[in-house]
Amino acid sequence: MHNMVHTYRFTKLMFHNIRVIEQVDKKFIACVMDTRCSGNHDLLVLVDQHAAHERVRLEQLTSELYSGEKQDYSNSVTGHQIQSSTVEPPVKLHREVCTLPALRTFHKQLHEVGIGLDEARGSVVLHKLPSVLVSNRLPIVSTATIEEMIKEHIEHLSSTGGASRTIPHILTEILATQACHGAIKFNDPLTWNECNKLMESLSHCKLPFQCAHG
Numbered sequence: 001m002h003n004m005v006h007t008y009r010f011t012k013l014m015f016h017n018i019r020v021i022e023q024v025d026k027k028f029i030a031c032v033m034d035t036r037c038s039g040n041h042d043l044l045v046l047v048d049q050h051a052a053h054e055r056v057r058l059e060q061l062t063s064e065l066y067s068g069e070k071q072d073y074s075n076s077v078t079g080h081q082i083q084s085s086t087v088e089p090p091v092k093l094h095r096e097v098c099t100l101p102a103l104r105t106f107h108k109q110l111h112e113v114g115i116g117l118d119e120a121r122g123s124v125v126l127h128k129l130p131s132v133l134v135s136n137r138l139p140i141v142s143t144a145t146i147e148e149m150i151k152e153h154i155e156h157l158s159s160t161g162g163a164s165r166t167i168p169h170i171l172t173e174i175l176a177t178q179a180c181h182g183a184i185k186f187n188d189p190l191t192w193n194e195c196n197k198l199m200e201s202l203s204h205c206k207l208p209f210q211c212a213h214g
Helices: 012-017 049-067 100-112 143-160 169-181 192-203
Strands: 019-024 028-034 042-048 084-092 116-120 123-130
Touching (some): 012 028, 012 192, 019 192, 028 049, 028 192, 042 049, 049 169, 049 192, 100 143, 123 143, 143 169
Antiparallel strands (some): 019 028, 028 042, 084 123, 116 123
């Protein structure tokens, strides 16, 4: 008996000829992929149904984060400014979170990621947050989480000279959590059509092979 190990490099091109077989054990979607290498051998793969739907939802939520509108999975983000919503009443931040000089230096960059800050009687107050963090004009996360997000992003901007357009890390974690909570779970039965639709949606993702949690 010979043990043979083949190494495959998964690419988005493989989705072009993917064939869904069926759901397996209410946990995985069995598919056949044309690897387009090693003599074009077909490769049987098992796709984690929760992780797949989680990735689809994360990219959809990220798209909505910028546009404020529901988009098809195949649409890419067209804007560069995160949708923001007003917070009432405004939240006064601790001095160590954002100093007045930092506010004046990075006001534009903070606005681009949906964070609206102003000066008020020598202090810094928050009046806008990314819409995903606001419900009925109130933050859905704690003040401590908000302050940690702002402080972390200001430190990141300081280290890059204000040139970064990266989404705040805490915000990406919140999106990943939301994607997880609303995703298909293990033991959820799926029809062949539902499996096929999920794989089609996954094929439109920018990072179809990457877990939503990193």
